[in-house]
Amino acid sequence: MHFSKLLSIACLSAAVCVFSSVPAQAQLFQPEENEIINPVRDVNQLIYRGKKKEALLLADKEIENNPKNVQLRFIRGVILSDLNRTKEAKETFEELIREYPEISEPYNNLAVIYAAEGNLGRAKELLEQALSNNANSFTTYNNLGNIYLALSRQAFEKAQRLSPGSKTIKTKLETIKQLLEK
Numbered sequence: 001m002h003f004s005k006l007l008s009i010a011c012l013s014a015a016v017c018v019f020s021s022v023p024a025q026a027q028l029f030q031p032e033e034n035e036i037i038n039p040v041r042d043v044n045q046l047i048y049r050g051k052k053k054e055a056l057l058l059a060d061k062e063i064e065n066n067p068k069n070v071q072l073r074f075i076r077g078v079i080l081s082d083l084n085r086t087k088e089a090k091e092t093f094e095e096l097i098r099e100y101p102e103i104s105e106p107y108n109n110l111a112v113i114y115a116a117e118g119n120l121g122r123a124k125e126l127l128e129q130a131l132s133n134n135a136n137s138f139t140t141y142n143n144l145g146n147i148y149l150a151l152s153r154q155a156f157e158k159a160q161r162l163s164p165g166s167k168t169i170k171t172k173l174e175t176i177k178q179l180l181e182k
Contacts, residue, residue, distance in 0.1 A: 060076070073095075103133065110126050
């Protein structure tokens, strides 16, 4: 389903901004004598290099040492989601929401998971909560727009079953499907 693919991509947007500035040539785990060790940077470098399993192992190790590192815990949730460990990713984002209800990103990422599972109502609720925390989030508005499109598609599909010959409904459905595929 193209909709879940779009939402999965959106899920990463918050994490991408964290590691997009990391130089590809940086040496991992070999800090210079005066270099400060930065676990978030190191985990993001592993992600950037496509080593998500290694990134998760390092994140877990660092979180064990510093369980209050919210940024690293959030990134861990994104990694779990990327590795299709959905149950664990959900638990991670739900835990962050319980502990830090004012932070909007875990709501957004949890909404993406629920949307991919087809639970659009719950996804909508989570995105609305994310917006109440941060009304200026492009990603959240974009995801909420996708949820509204998917809900519209469901409504028009039901209308089409009730009136299979309706050309108007057919046109609307085709348009929505095209929008969700982009």
